[in-house]
Amino acid sequence: MSKDLNKIYEPSLVEDKIYDFWQNKGYFEAKVDPTKKPYTIVIPPPNITGKLHMGHALDDTLQDILIRFKRMKGYNAVWVPGTDHAAIATEAKIVEAMKSEGLTKEDLGREKFLERAFLWKEKYGNTIIEQIKKLGASCDWSRERFTMDEGCSKAVNEVFVMLYEKGLIYRGERIINWCPKCKTSVSDAEVDFSEKEGNFWHIKYPLTDGSGSVELATTRPETMLGDTAVAVNPNDERYNHLVGKTVMLPLVNREIPIIADEYVEMDFGTGVVKITPAHDPNDFEVGLRHNLPVINIMDESATMNEFADKYKGLDRYEARRQIVADLEQEGLLCKVEPIKHNVGTCYRCHETIEPRVSMQWFVKMEPLAKPAIDAVKNGDTKFVPARFDKIYFNWLENIKDWCISRQLWWGHRIPAYYCKDCGEVIVSRNEVTSCNKCGSKNVVQDEDTLDTWFSSALWPFSVFGWPDKTEDLDYFYPTATLVTGYDIIFFWVVRMMFSALEYTKKVPFKTVLIHGLVRDAQGRKMSKSLGNGIDPMEIIEKYGADALRFTLATGNSPGNDMRFSEERVSASRNFANKIWNAARFILMNLNGLDVKNEIPKQLKFEDKWILTKLNEVILEVTNNIEKFELGVAVQKLYDFIWDDFCDWYIEFSKIRLQNDKTDEITAQNTRSMLVYVMTETLKLLHPFMPFITEKIWQVLPHAGNSIMVSAYPEFNKDYCFESQKIQMESIMEAIRAIRNRRAQMNVPQSKKAKVYIATNNEPVFEDSKLFIEKLTYAGQIEIAESFDLPDAVTIVLPETTIYIPMDELIDKKAELIRLQKELDAAKKQVEQTKSQLANDGFMSKAPANVVENVKRIYETLKDKMESLESAILDLK
RNA sequence: GGACGCAUAGCUCAGUUGGUUAGAGCGCUCGCCUCACACGCGAGAGGUCAUGGGUUCGAGUCCCUUUGUGUCCACCA
Numbered sequence: 020m021s022k023d024l025n026k027i028y029e030p031s032l033v034e035d036k037i038y039d040f041w042q043n044k045g046y047f048e049a050k051v052d053p054t055k056k057p058y059t060i061v062i063p064p065p066n067i068t069g070k071l072h073m074g075h076a077l078d079d080t081l082q083d084i085l086i087r088f089k090r091m092k093g094y095n096a097v098w099v100p101g102t103d104h105a106a107i108a109t110e111a112k113i114v115e116a117m118k119s120e121g122l123t124k125e126d127l128g129r130e131k132f133l134e135r136a137f138l139w140k141e142k143y144g145n146t147i148i149e150q151i152k153k154l155g156a157s158c159d160w161s162r163e164r165f166t167m168d169e170g171c172s173k174a175v176n177e178v179f180v181m182l183y184e185k186g187l188i189y190r191g192e193r194i195i196n197w198c199p200k201c202k203t204s205v206s207d208a209e210v211d212f213s214e215k216e217g218n219f220w221h222i223k224y225p226l227t228d229g230s231g232s233v234e235l236a237t238t239r240p241e242t243m244l245g246d247t248a249v250a251v252n253p254n255d256e257r258y259n260h261l262v263g264k265t266v267m268l269p270l271v272n273r274e275i276p277i278i279a280d281e282y283v284e285m286d287f288g289t290g291v292v293k294i295t296p297a298h299d300p301n302d303f304e305v306g307l308r309h310n311l312p313v314i315n316i317m318d319e320s321a322t323m324n325e326f327a328d329k330y331k332g333l334d335r336y337e338a339r340r341q342i343v344a345d346l347e348q349e350g351l352l353c354k355v356e357p358i359k360h361n362v363g364t365c366y367r368c369h370e371t372i373e374p375r376v377s378m379q380w381f382v383k384m385e386p387l388a389k390p391a392i393d394a395v396k397n398g399d400t401k402f403v404p405a406r407f408d409k410i411y412f413n414w415l416e417n418i419k420d421w422c423i424s425r426q427l428w429w430g431h432r433i434p435a436y437y438c439k440d441c442g443e444v445i446v447s448r449n450e451v452t453s454c455n456k457c458g459s460k461n462v463v464q465d466e467d468t469l470d471t472w473f474s475s476a477l478w479p480f481s482v483f484g485w486p487d488k489t490e491d492l493d494y495f496y497p498t499a500t501l502v503t504g505y506d507i508i509f510f511w512v513v514r515m516m517f518s519a520l521e522y523t524k525k526v527p528f529k530t531v532l533i534h535g536l537v538r539d540a541q542g543r544k545m546s547k548s549l550g551n552g553i554d555p556m557e558i559i560e561k562y563g564a565d566a567l568r569f570t571l572a573t574g575n576s577p578g579n580d581m582r583f584s585e586e587r588v589s590a591s592r593n594f595a596n597k598i599w600n601a602a603r604f605i606l607m608n609l610n611g612l613d614v615k616n617e618i619p620k621q622l623k624f625e626d627k628w629i630l631t632k633l634n635e636v637i638l639e640v641t642n643n644i645e646k647f648e649l650g651v652a653v654q655k656l657y658d659f660i661w662d663d664f665c666d667w668y669i670e671f672s673k674i675r676l677q678n679d680k681t682d683e684i685t686a687q688n689t690r691s692m693l694v695y696v697m698t699e700t701l702k703l704l705h706p707f708m709p710f711i712t713e714k715i716w717q718v719l720p721h722a723g724n725s726i727m728v729s730a731y732p733e734f735n736k737d738y739c740f741e742s743q744k745i746q747m748e749s750i751m752e753a754i755r756a757i758r759n760r761r762a763q764m765n766v767p768q769s770k771k772a773k774v775y776i777a778t779n780n781e782p783v784f785e786d787s788k789l790f791i792e793k794l795t796y797a798g799q800i801e802i803a804e805s806f807d808l809p810d811a812v813t814i815v816l817p818e819t820t821i822y823i824p825m826d827e828l829i830d831k832k833a834e835l836i837r838l839q840k841e842l843d844a845a846k847k848q849v850e851q852t853k854s855q856l857a858n859d860g861f862m863s864k865a866p867a868n869v870v871e872n873v874k875r876i877y878e879t880l881k882d883k884m885e886s887l888e889s890a891i892l893d894l895k
Numbered sequence: 896g897g898a899c900g901c902a903u904a905g906c907u908c909a910g911u912u913g914g915u916u917a918g919a920g921c922g923c924u925c926g927c928c929u930c931a932c933a934c935g936c937g938a939g940a941g942g943u944c945a946u947g948g949g950u951u952c953g954a955g956u957c958c959c960u961u962u963g964u965g966u967c968c969a970c971c972a
Contacts, residue, residue: 027934212970219972237972250972287971299972361970406899413898413968505967540907542965574908574919579900580966582907590920593934604931639911648911654919669931677930755938762926762938796929848916855915860952869914869953876915 024606024718028599030563034710038152041713046728047157049097051494058094059498060086061479062151062158063511064166066105067140068112071150073537073545073571073583074504076555080568081534081649082502083156087706088644089499090157091731097495098157099482101164102144106430106471107201107209107367113139113429129428136429140165150556155564155709157727164482166474167431174481175431175474176448178522183435183446187383188423190435190444194296194303195422197375198365199321199335203426204379206470207419208509210363210372217360221289221353222346224249224266227274233258233266234353235291238360239298240346241339244271244327245316248294250305253279255290269351270342271328278309297376313376319426321373335373380424380433380467384517388415391517400516400526403647404578407505407533414509415517423470430468438462476514479527486522501528504536505578532647535580537571542582558588565708566591572707573657575650594657595711598704601665602715605693608676609720612687616695616720618738619688624786625671626692627740628747632663633696638734640703653707660700667751668696674793694719699732749780749819750787756814757795757821764812766825771798775806778819813838813890817879820886835894842887849884852877 041047049057060082065075082098090096113136114124124132144165151158164171182188195204220240225232233249249266251258262279282305283292296306297315306313316327323330323338330338346352363372392415394400395408402408424433436445438454439461445451453460477485479501483492497519503512512531519527539545545552558567569591575581618630636659643652675681675689698719705712705726716726723729757774766772774797778784784791784802792800811822812834852873855861862870 024931026932028932212968235972239972282972284971292972294972301970301972409898410967417969509968542907576909576911579908584907584921586921587907589934593920593932596934597932600932600935602931607931643911646911650909651911654909658919665931666936673931759938765926768927768929768937851915855952858952862952864952865914873915 024599024603026600026603028563028596028711030565030595030710031560033714034153034155034559034564037710037713038155041157041725041727042160044725046725047098048159048161049095049495051490052095053494055093055095057495057499058086058089058096059099059495060097060500060502061099061482061498062101063501063503063507064101064103064164064475064478065147065151066108067102067144067147067165068105068109069143069147071147071154071555073553073555075147075151076154076567077534077537077571077581078502078504079151079154079156080571081532082500083154083568083709084572084644084649084706085500085502085532086157087709087727088731090727091702091705091729093730097159097162099162099164100148100151100156100158100160101478101482102140102147102166103475104140104165104167104430104471106425106427106468107203107205108471109136109139110427110429111201111367124428132428140167153556153559153564155568157709162482166471166478170484171474171477171481172431174477174485175469176434177486178473178477178518179434179469180446180448181522182382187386188380188446189383190378190380192376192378193381193422194300194374194376195379196363196372197319197321197377198368198370199319199373200368200370201365201427202319204375204377204422204424205365205367205372206422206472208472209366211366211369212361212363214359215362217358217362219288219356219358220343220346221356222269222293223351223353224269224293225351226261227265227267233261233277233291234289235293236288236356237293238358239339240342241323241330241335242295242298242316243268243293243342244323244330244338245295245297245314246273246275246293247296247306247311247314248275248309249277250280250283250292250294251277251290252281252283252285255283255285257290269349270345278305278311280305280308298374300374303374303376315376317373317375379422380435380465382421382423384418384420387517387521388418390520391415391513394516394520394526400528401530403530403532407508407531407578410505410508411513414513421470423473424465424467425470426466427468430471431474433465433467433469435465436462437465472510472514475511476518477522479515479519480523496523496527497525498528500530500532502532502534505533506536508533530647533578534575535578537583538580540582540584542580545583553583553585558585562588562592563595563710565595565711569594569653569708572649572653574654577647594661595708597661597665598701598708598711598715601660601669602697602719604669605690605697606718608672608690608693612690614687614690614694614720616698616722617691618695619691621684621688623675623685623688624743624747624750624783625668625790626688627738627743629663629668629692629696630738631740631744632659633699633732634734634736634739637699637703637732641731641734644706649707656700656704656707660704664696664700669693670794671790674789678789680789702726702729702732746780746783747787749816750783750790753784753814753816753819753821754791754794756816757791757797757823760812760814760823761795764825768796771796772823772825773797773799773801775801775803775808775811775822775824776819777803777805777822779804780818784819807893809893813894815841815883815886815890817883820890831894835891838887838891838894842884842891845880845884845887849877849880852880 086096086098196210198205217238219236219238221234221236223232223234246268261277264277265274268275294302294305296303296311296313314326316323318324321335323333325331365372434447436451438459440459441457443454443456445455451462454462479498480496483489483496485492515527539551543551566588570588636655639655640652672689672693676686701712701716713726776784781802788800806822808822808824811824814821855873
């Protein structure tokens with residue numbers, strides 16, 4: 020890598036090269052090693068159809084921070100990457116693409132269609148992988164998996180068979196959510212409810228005995244063709260007497276009973292409900308209780324079928340219009356009431372879901388849910404933040420059986436076979452060619468495939484070779500941390516939990532780190548339809564991956580949504596540039612000299628100060644990362660690097676390095692300090708900004724091949740110098756105060772003024788004389804215990820008073836007012852602390868260090884007050 | 896209907912187990928192209944931490960109330 024650093028950091032020139040370097044060295048790869056502790060993360064596998072969006076970028080950034088941190092901490096860290104076949108989403112896209120060629124699925128046939136799908140996967144599955152690499156993700160690519168690869172498919176078959184044999188998978192004719200556009204069933208989790216404008220149509224059903232009619236209300240009049248009863252509440256006195264009678268279903272003239280069922284709410288609508296078991300989940304339940312026939316009036320695309328009589332062939336909405344018109348003509352339509360109601364839509368295509376009775380496969384959830392609830396209740400798996408366990412419990416405690424069969428071709432084909440001769444159902448791990456009951460060869464496999472989440476539920480262990488007992492599984496599983504958004508707790512986290520507990524008898528991960536959604540600058544969800552999505556790749560190209568990562572990690576706490584704006588990325592880019600230039604400064608001063616990357620034996624005040632600050636930040640950042648407070652950690656690093664290291668330490672070092680009074684040993688020590696502190700800081704920052712830290716690390720004196728495999732800094736109390744730190748900070752305070760006064764008085768930097776420092780801390784100030792002189796543009800510094808300078812600008816600090824004689828600039832009156840104001844403030848504070856120290860409760864209950872602190876503040880404030888008083892007297 | 900989150904500087908947000916002078920970025924004001932950096936430097940202005948109450952020696956932080964706002968779950972046809 021080249022040694023010359025440009026004035027402006029250009030990420031695009033270095034990132035790809037560094038990534039290749041890491042990969043070629045094999046640093047991302049982890050192998051079983053019993054001498055090291057494993058740390059495992061499996062990536063939430065992105066859809067093969069997808070492009071990387073900000074949500075992925077956030078998710079992957081957080082995972083990479085954890086993985087890189089743990090790797091540097093000495094763990095055998097492995098991050099397993101891969102992609103998800105995303106059954107319904109992918110199939111929809113392929114079908115859509117085929118449309119332009121005038122082809123349908125059926126034209127191609129299953130086999131040809133799957134060929135196309137695999138080609139599609141090759142093409143698009145790789146783009147997202149390449150994009151994840153651009154982010155700097157240190158995934159072990161030698162372990163890349165796909166939910167439909169051989170191993171994962173084997174796991175799927177195994178699970179299906181196991182559950183079937185245990186009686187936890189069954190096949191049955193039930194009402195399910197049907198998407199008429201995707202032409203498949205979807206699970207409850209895959210239905211999105213959205214509020215839509217609709218009507219409440221009040222319809223009259225005449226009693227068969229001619230004694231009148233009942234009025235009922237419905238939002239979906241077209242389903243009346245499938246009505247098989249009318250229901251009222253058994254306690255409803257208005258309708259009690261009608262129970263047992265029958266009504267004549269209008270338009271179709273079918274006689275149906277009036278039944279009583281608790282499900283009917285008396286005070287909603289008219290208190291009479293039409294019962295359509297084939298097209299409403301609640302009605303289906305009612306139908307089961309009363310043994311009602313189920314009449315399915317629609318086909319797979321929600322078009323009316325032969326049971327719809329003369330409406331056959333109409334789509335459901337057209338049928339609705341006609342039925343309403345016909346009812347009106349027959350005088351059976353009482354009124355139309357506009358209402359807003361929630362309508363279920365397909366989470367993939369947003370088509371209105373049609374509840375439909377059909378033959379499907381289900382997973383019996385109750386026995387599986389219980390251990391999953393217990394595992395979180397007893398702390399085997401923890402959510403971060405913890406509040407998400409409530410959402411998790413709520414879902415599992417109210418769970419219904421999971422419909423897992425999909426009428427799709429792209430996916431894991433259900434390993435069930437049917438004998439056409441004897442009707443035997445055979446569920447098998449291997450392909451079945453003959454009936455094991457009657458021996459017939461006339462056996463066919465189930466046409467359906469499995470819900471895409473069925474395979475992703477197995478991801479944490481299928482990637483390590485389960486169901487085989489592999490070394491990897493034994494060593495890397497269970498995984499340590501799962502990082503994902505709160506929006507897929509139901510889809511994925513829940514299902515991994517109960518699957519893992521059932522098949523591996525272990526929780527799949529110890530911690531679930533939940534993050535929020537990345538929203539746009541106005542706080543709106545990024546979406547295709549709004550067109551407000553920001554492409555992470557464009558951001559990386561413009562600002563660099565480090566800037567993007569830094570932005571996503573900063574100002575964001577677990578579980579909360581964040582807003583993304585380019586301004587924030589630009590601020591992150593500026594930070595990267597700041598580090599870059601600090602490095603340039605150091606490099607410039609190494610100047611081909613042999614400088615050791617170590618703490619020198621002789622330490623100056625400022626060295627002890629920065630080492631103390633460094634150790635504090637090491638301790639805090641490490642703790643923060645371990646507690647998943649990544650946003651806090653990165654903020655602390657930002658402050659340390661910019662405020663402490665760049666604004667102060669580098670400025671001090673300039674004076675040491677440029678001053679002719681500095682001896683060569685001190686200069687050399689300063690160079691070592693710069694290199695050492697910079698290197699340690701780069702290591703601390705590496706998990707967050709891997710590229711720039713590697714680039715700079717490489718050009719500074721170092722041992723080893725790469726920062727990413729170096730050891731993360733450890734807190735060392737031998738380099739914490741509390742009292743020196745405080746003293747150094749008093750010097751900095753003085754510098755700041757002098758600058759402040761000069762700025763307020765509009766003194767140009769070119770005007771050098773003499774500065775008198777009265778202090779009882781002489782040795783410290785003497786040592787830092789040069790710093791004060793250079794950093795405040797002072798002409799000359801005098802230090803003594805006291806001065807008698809009545810006509811000077813006076814700055815009162817704890818234990819120190821500074822005088823700047825500037826006759827022509829002093830406005831005595833203004834100066835007096837200022838000092839008086841300060842005195843008033845100091846007095847107030849003294850009173851506050853005094854009363855606190857007089858408070859018995861505080862003195863007896865507050866911890867010693869807090870009391871000490873208040874005592875110290877009280878003393879210095881009192882001191883300051885006295886100095887201010889005398890300064891006012893002097894000026895008068 | 897149920898559950899949960901948020902409300903802190905003009906804007907967007909941090910604030911770690913309660914500890915005394917509440918922070919950052921952007922924006923704003925003043926002065927600087929100071930030989931690492933104008934993607935910068937120095938100095939500032941700006942906050943009764945939504946409301947009311949409580950616990951505590953001490954509350955932005957813990958508990959309750961109210962208001963506003965957002966999300967999720969359920970769903971009455």
